[in-house]
Amino acid sequence: MENTQFCYYGRIGKLNCSWMDSNLGRRFISCECYGKLGACGYFLWVDPPLCQRAMVVISGLIRSLARQEALVKKEKRKVACFVGCIDH
Ligand SMILES: [Zn+2]
Secondary structure, three states: OOOOOOOOOOOOOOEEEOOHHHOOOOEEEOOOOOOOOOOOEEEOOOOOOOOOHHHHHHHHHHHHHHHHHHHHHHHHHHHHHHHHHHHO
């Protein structure tokens, strides 16, 4: 791969996507052990920072999606319970 990044330990960097509110959807390359014991600390942003408005809109969409997914999960449980009731 032409643009391969290597961490400080010489391992191939791992492409990740941030889900932190301050950097939603922003890609970065890090040590493959990022966030774990043994990580070397290598970190490189791939994408530029988002503007404040984009972060507000994206975080709102993510919260909306989470609410919708929770509703779908709740309805699936109701259907499963109903199907369970009529099977017996
Ligand atoms: Zn590393």
